[in-house]
Structures are given as structure tokens and as C-alpha cells.
Amino acid sequence: MSGAPAYRTKGAARPGRNKVLEIEGLSVHFDLSGGRLLAVRGLSLALAEGRTMGLVGESGCGKSVTAHSILRLIRPPGVIASGRVEYSGRDLLSLDEDEMASIRGGEIAMIFQEPMTSLNPVLTIGYQITETLRTHMGLGTKVARRRAIELLDSVGIGDPARRISAYPHELSGGMRQRVMIAMSLAASPSLLIADEPTTALDVTIQAQILDLLLRLQRERGMSLLLITHDLGVVANVADDVTIMYAGEIVESATVKGLFESPLHPYTKGLFKAIPRIGKRVKRLSTIPGVVPAFTPPPVGCAFYPRCYKAAAECLRGPIPLSSARGHAVRCIRV
Numbered sequence: 659m660s661g662a663p664a665y666r667t668k669g670a671a672r673p674g675r676n677k678v679l680e681i682e683g684l685s686v687h688f689d690l691s692g693g694r695l696l697a698v699r700g701l702s703l704a705l706a707e708g709r710t711m712g713l714v715g716e717s718g719c720g721k722s723v724t725a726h727s728i729l730r731l732i733r734p735p736g737v738i739a740s741g742r743v744e745y746s747g748r749d750l751l752s753l754d755e756d757e758m759a760s761i762r763g764g765e766i767a768m769i770f771q772e773p774m775t776s777l778n779p780v781l782t783i784g785y786q787i788t789e790t791l792r793t794h795m796g797l798g799t800k801v802a803r804r805r806a807i808e809l810l811d812s813v814g815i816g817d818p819a820r821r822i823s824a825y826p827h828e829l830s831g832g833m834r835q836r837v838m839i840a841m842s843l844a845a846s847p848s849l850l851i852a853d854e855p856t857t858a859l860d861v862t863i864q865a866q867i868l869d870l871l872l873r874l875q876r877e878r879g880m881s882l883l884l885i886t887h888d889l890g891v892v893a894n895v896a897d898d899v900t901i902m903y904a905g906e907i908v909e910s911a912t913v914k915g916l917f918e919s920p921l922h923p924y925t926k927g928l929f930k931a932i933p934r935i936g937k938r939v940k941r942l943s944t945i946p947g948v949v950p951a952f953t954p955p956p957v958g959c960a961f962y963p964r965c966y967k968a969a970a971e972c973l974r975g976p977i978p979l980s981s982a983r984g985h986a987v988r989c990i991r992v
């Protein structure tokens with residue numbers, strides 16, 4: 659055990675089955691006045707049916723850009739420069755916009771980082787959920803309303819027949835997040851992408867929302883891509899974990915494997931930065947330094963300036979992902 663606190667992990671990972679999502683060599687950049695910002699660089703990952711993957715890294719490392727790329731939500735000056743995103747055997751980057759629109763919020767749903775930006779403040783929550791049910795499921799008004807009440811009930815909203823008429827501002831942060839989850843589940847997605855779904859909430863509510871997500875994921879057999887900066891969350895919820903740094907994957911492994919023996923110095927730093935499960939912490943305050951502004955791209959290892967194991971050889975050229983003890987790790991010093 660090398661520096662990882664003793665967390666209770668979710669338990670034995672279920673056997674991997676069909677791949678629901680496969681990302682190959684995804685690169686995304688933003689052309690800004692100061693130059694080209696390489697937000698995601700050659701990222702590849704695969705998510706199997708019914709499994710949960712945690713996508714972890716410091717602020718700005720490219721987690722949301724990755725998620726938005728899956729649903730083709732990158733807008734100029736952002737560009738998906740290269741790569742392949744395959745969902746259930748379909749190449750999402752080459753679908754036409756209509757096909758993509760029916761997948762978005764249908765087979766693939768996303769809970770966005772900012773709940774208030776995805777809920778319309780002037781429409782009741784009932785209207786917003788039934789709209790999804792009508793658009794994606796073709797339900798009539800009455801059936802959609804009944805289904806919306808069931809959905810609100812399933813995410814733990816009390817008195818759903820009354821609450822369905824509420825406007826977003828009439829609900830607490832935790833309730834709004836439950837509504838977001840209900841909305842995202844309306845069309846029975848097989849893949850749910852949850853981008854920091856609990857960050858804005860206090861600790862008790864965070865735990866409740868995570869329990870809810872985990873229960874729903876199990877009941878529905880969904881695949882879940884869970885974006886978080888909190889390894890404690892990953893321990894409780896995920897089967898697999900991918901760690902990003904400066905737009906690249908630096909380590910990926912099963913949760914059990916990662917918690918037993920984190921290999922990359924950055925991953926080890928992440929563990930040290932979390933004092934206790936369930937306690938919110940300042941983001942990675944114990945790793946000295948900050949994520950580089952990656953314009954132009956770093957030569958060699960992007961983590962070099964902050965790494966306790968740094969050596970001259972780390973700067974000689976690109977560091978490939980290689981396998982070590984069942985992990986994929988981008989470090990030549992492990």
C-alpha cells in the first residue's frame with residue numbers, strides 16, 4: 659500500500675461485458691487569443707455495460723471537455739480535432755445532427771456540473787420532465803405526467819404530485835439535483851454521464867445523492883461515467899477509475915487496484931490531498947504547484963514541475979501509457 663488511505667471500496671467489480679462507450683485518441687483544443695489550448699490530448703477509454711467509471715483530476719484537466727465531446731457539445735472556439743467516440747457500435751462523431759440530438763438526453767443522458775444552467779427557471783419541473791418524456795419516449799401528456807410523478811418519487815422527492823408544479827427556485831440545491839437526475843433518467847438512458855453531480859451540495863446531501871445514483875445505476879443496469887475531483891466518491895461508487903492530468907490520462911485501473919496501489923506520482927498526490935472520506939477539501943492543496951497552462955504543449959511529462967520523482971529523462975519526449983501491475987500508467991519512473 660503506497661500512501662492510499664484505507665477506504666471502503668464498492669466491492670468486487672462486476673465482470674466486464676459489452677463495451678457501451680469507447681473513446682479512441684480524442685483530442686480537443688480551443689483556439690484562444692493567446693494561442694491554442696490543448697484541453698484533451700489523445701484520450702482513450704472504454705466503459706462496459708452496467709459499470710461505473712470515475713473520471714478524476716484537478717480543475718482544468720479536461721474532464722468536462724471530455725464529457726461534452728461525447729455528446730458533441732463542444733462549441734467554437736473549441737474543436738474536436740481528432741479521435742473516435744463509439745457508443746454501442748455507432749461512431750458518434752460522424753452522425754448527423756438529428757441523429758445526435760435523439761441520442762442526447764435519450765440513450766445518453768448527462769447531468770451537468772451547474773444544475774441551474776440546465777433547469778429552465780421559468781418552467782415548472784413537471785413541464786421540463788414531461789417534455790423529455792414526450793420528445794424522447796413519444797408519450798402523451800397524461801401518461802407523461804404520471805411517469806414524471808413516478809420519476810420524482812424514484813429520486814426521493816416527497817409529495818411528487820404537488821412538487822411537479824414547483825419552479826426550480828422553489829427547491830433546495832439537493833432537491834434540484836434530484837430533479838436533474840429524474841430528468842436525465844426520463845428517457846431510460848443506457849449511459850449516464852454525471853459531471854460533478856454533488857460538488858455544489860453539502861456533505862450529507864452529497865452522500866444521499868451518491869447513494870441515489872448508485873441505486874438507480876444498479877436497478878437500471880446503466881453505465882455511469884462519473885466525473886469528480888474526489889477519490890472518496892470514486893471509492894464508494896465506481897468500478898473503474900481514470901485519472902487525468904493536463905488533458906491526458908495519467909493512470910487508469912480498477913478502483914480496487916488503484917486504491918491498493920496507486921502508481922503515478924500524481925495519483926499518489928491526489929490520495930494525500932484527501933484527509934478523510936466525506937470531508938470536502940480544497941482541491942489538491944497538498945500537491946505543490948498548479949496545472950500548467952498547456953499552451954504550447956509540454957514536452958515530456960506534463961506533471962514534471964510538480965513531481966517528487968522527476969528526473970531529466972522525463973523531459974526527453976512524450977511519455978506513453980504503459981501497463982504496470984494491471985494499471986495503465988503514464989510514467990517512466992514507476
Ligand SMILES: Nc1ncnc2c1ncn2[C@@H]1O[C@H](COP(=O)(O)OP(=O)(O)OP(=O)(O)O)[C@@H](O)[C@H]1O
Pocket residue numbers: 688690695697715716717718719720721722723724735736771887
Ligand atoms: N469554452 C471554453 N473556452 C476556452 N477554454 C475552455 C472552454 N472550456 C474549457 N476550456 C479549457 O479547457 C481546459 C479543460 O477544461 P474542463 O472544463 O474540461 O476542466 P475540468 O477538468 O472539467 O475542470 P473542473 O474540475 O473545474 O470542472 C481548461 O483549461 C479550460 O479553461
Ligand SMILES: [Mg+2]
Pocket residue numbers: 721722723771853
Ligand atoms: Mg468540469
